[in-house]
Amino acid sequence: xxxxxxxxxxxxxxxxxxxxxxxxxxxxxxxxxxxxxxxxxxxxxxxxxxxxxxxxxxxxxxxxxxxxxxxxxxxxxxxxxxxxxxxxxxxxxxxxxxxxxxxxxxxxxxxxxxxxxxxxxxxxxxxxxxxxxxxxxxxxxxxxxxxxxxxxxxxxxxxxxxxxxxxxxxxxxxxxxxxxxxxxxxxxxxxxxxxxxxxxxxxxxxxxxxxxxxxxxxxxxxxxxxxxxxxxxxxxxxxxxxxxxxxxxxxxxxxxxxxxxxxxxxxxxxxxxxxxxxxxxxxxxxxxxxxxxxxxxxxxxxxxxxxxxxxxxxxxxxxxxxxxxxxxxxxxxxxxxxxxxxx
Amino acid sequence: xxxxxxxxxxxxxxxxxxxxxxxxxxxxxxxxxxxxxxxxxxxxxxxxxxxxxxxxxxxxxxxxxxxxxxxxxxxxxxxxxxxxxxxxxxxxxxxxxxxxxxxxxxxxxxxxxxxxxxxxxxxxxxxxxxxxxxxxxxxxxxxxxxxxxxxxxxxxxxxxxxxxxxxxxxxxxxxxxxxxxxxxxxxxxxxxxxxxxxxxxxxxxxxxxxxxxxxxxxxxxxxxxxxxxxxxxxxxxxxxxxxxxxxxxxxxxxxxxxxxxxxxxxxxxxxxxxxxxxxxxxxxxxxxxxxxxxxxxxxxxxxxxxxxxxxxxxxxxxxxxxxxxxxxxxxxxxxxxxxxxxx
DNA sequence: GTGAAAGCGCTAACAA
DNA sequence: TTGTTAGCGCTTTCAC
Numbered sequence: 001x002x003x004x005x006x007x008x009x010x011x012x013x014x015x016x017x018x019x020x021x022x023x024x025x026x027x028x029x030x031x032x033x034x035x036x037x038x039x040x041x042x043x044x045x046x047x048x049x050x051x052x053x054x055x056x057x058x059x060x061x062x063x064x065x066x067x068x069x070x071x072x073x074x075x076x077x078x079x080x081x082x083x084x085x086x087x088x089x090x091x092x093x094x095x096x097x098x099x100x101x102x103x104x105x106x107x108x109x110x111x112x113x114x115x116x117x118x119x120x121x122x123x124x125x126x127x128x129x130x131x132x133x134x135x136x137x138x139x140x141x142x143x144x145x146x147x148x149x150x151x152x153x154x155x156x157x158x159x160x161x162x163x164x165x166x167x168x169x170x171x172x173x174x175x176x177x178x179x180x181x182x183x184x185x186x187x188x189x190x191x192x193x194x195x196x197x198x199x200x201x202x203x204x205x206x207x208x209x210x211x212x213x214x215x216x217x218x219x220x221x222x223x224x225x226x227x228x229x230x231x232x233x234x235x236x237x238x239x240x241x242x243x244x245x246x247x248x249x250x251x252x253x254x255x256x257x258x259x260x261x262x263x264x265x266x267x268x269x270x271x272x273x274x275x276x277x278x279x280x281x282x283x284x285x286x287x288x289x290x291x292x293x294x295x296x297x298x299x300x301x302x303x304x305x306x307x308x309x310x311x312x313x314x315x316x317x318x319x320x321x322x323x324x325x326x327x328x329x330x331x332x333x334x335x336x337x338x339x340x341x342x343x
Numbered sequence: 344x345x346x347x348x349x350x351x352x353x354x355x356x357x358x359x360x361x362x363x364x365x366x367x368x369x370x371x372x373x374x375x376x377x378x379x380x381x382x383x384x385x386x387x388x389x390x391x392x393x394x395x396x397x398x399x400x401x402x403x404x405x406x407x408x409x410x411x412x413x414x415x416x417x418x419x420x421x422x423x424x425x426x427x428x429x430x431x432x433x434x435x436x437x438x439x440x441x442x443x444x445x446x447x448x449x450x451x452x453x454x455x456x457x458x459x460x461x462x463x464x465x466x467x468x469x470x471x472x473x474x475x476x477x478x479x480x481x482x483x484x485x486x487x488x489x490x491x492x493x494x495x496x497x498x499x500x501x502x503x504x505x506x507x508x509x510x511x512x513x514x515x516x517x518x519x520x521x522x523x524x525x526x527x528x529x530x531x532x533x534x535x536x537x538x539x540x541x542x543x544x545x546x547x548x549x550x551x552x553x554x555x556x557x558x559x560x561x562x563x564x565x566x567x568x569x570x571x572x573x574x575x576x577x578x579x580x581x582x583x584x585x586x587x588x589x590x591x592x593x594x595x596x597x598x599x600x601x602x603x604x605x606x607x608x609x610x611x612x613x614x615x616x617x618x619x620x621x622x623x624x625x626x627x628x629x630x631x632x633x634x635x636x637x638x639x640x641x642x643x644x645x646x647x648x649x650x651x652x653x654x655x656x657x658x659x660x661x662x663x664x665x666x667x668x669x670x671x672x673x674x675x676x677x678x679x680x681x682x683x684x685x686x
Numbered sequence: 687g688t689g690a691a692a693g694c695g696c697t698a699a700c701a702a
Numbered sequence: 703t704t705g706t707t708a709g710c711g712c713t714t715t716c717a718c
Binding site for chain 2: 110113
């Protein structure tokens, strides 16, 4: 390898002013040219673009943002409520995040991700919004922060939340009709012959509460015994232990289990197998979410599908509309039963 | 509800200057007070802090960033290579991302997430770095962009990459010793009695190539037949079909399968079951990653564990050091065999 | 310990 | 069509 420097040591072009000097025009013209404004001579524009490319120049987004009072960044925040650490690694949130990244990129926005623990930082939402770094915010999951979100929604428009829709709420939300989903799940269990049914999961979070309520609706309508709530945490480690105990205590009495998430359902199937209970023979199981894992459990899991891609699309679409000043309604997505082998 | 306005309509305090006026000091003093600098009178500081709290004021980060030439944001970029869309939702990347978010937050940084498709945007890395929005960048996965990353590393210091370490490379990388991991996997298969072994997955990506090479090392050392590479895509849909075909074509000849990822291993187990092959009786299987799913397959998956939390910690630690001007070595993490029931 | 003033890099009037 | 100019909100010398 010859020792010569191939690359000429050009003066670094770091600012629009540097580039202007090189092009023999004013900074304003460079700004206009690079921003694709119409009022620039084609030749001038081409010269500037060529120069920019040659020197790998890109306008500083912080400066541009400061001046234009917009950042081109959307904040995505995940409040970690009840179980501090588990939710984030929850496959559902992660999948949603992936779709969100795509949707935002497609619309020319960057994504700033923040995980917060409202209990230790009650100011989490205002802090994010007030940072001046984001043009709008998407909140993934209401956790136990419904009231805080409502308050903020009164004075801050560009916010959309993934979660449960409650009659009369003031913040714009996108989410599956959890109550209907819960009803579908329980109806399936009942149709498969179960009449002593349990709900597996914490009924505290509002989404789960709605799923539980939907199941109760179905039970009432069918005239069977009330749904038995069996509380668990969401982290796999704790949940496994809790599920084992629940199955040992109530397994013999149960004919159907409606798990609040597919993750819990999968753990439950493992536990039922360990305790020699046949699925769907002895007990039928229905999950919620339709994550990839639902196809791979044994037997394959019957579950309630949430359309995550549609959800992400809705979140971004509504947020952009609000950014444009539109007043938007919430979007409630219909769940759908994915019928497989456990019920 | 009474109709009166409880909240006094205060003049909005949006800038440090507004707050200065209220406090009867100069903007400079407010800046110093809020930044926690030592040279401010304690009384003045407290008055300013109280006022800031009362009005929910937070300094604008874009302005601060522009002035100080740093943003407090770290970019995390995921290049989507061979299979365009699948990798992101890959549970492994998502888990790593979760840990990264925590590590960065702990260190006072925000996280800007970007997914890029290098094929359609060859300039992906420079564009991100040049945006002026980030102080440093973490690249998750080398994909097929090894050379591009090497080039950039020559002139841009605050970058750390998750991926495979190659002798003599110039970019700072954190990752598992994939070759050693591959050797562990194959050695386990061999120890379990398999001597006709296949590698399931694309050997193109450098990480996977190293895993394959490690398995070949073990095969050579044990004097058994060379490892048979069975190529697949990573997206579950395509992979299922390909795996089904591979199993049908080669299943009878095989005693061991080393899958490039747990996700592929899980699909493979499903397929083997469908085609009535007993695991580990007829064929033994080892995965890679030790994702949560590995505990839930049937039989539970023997796999090679990557310590994702340690990886995230290393990435952030090295990046912060580089930001501080230190020259850092790459970090190669030791994989570990998680012995379960499939081999 | 505090104020005044300059300026980070960019954009958008307003002129020319 | 282009140049000039005045800031966006903040930090940081440099005086006092």
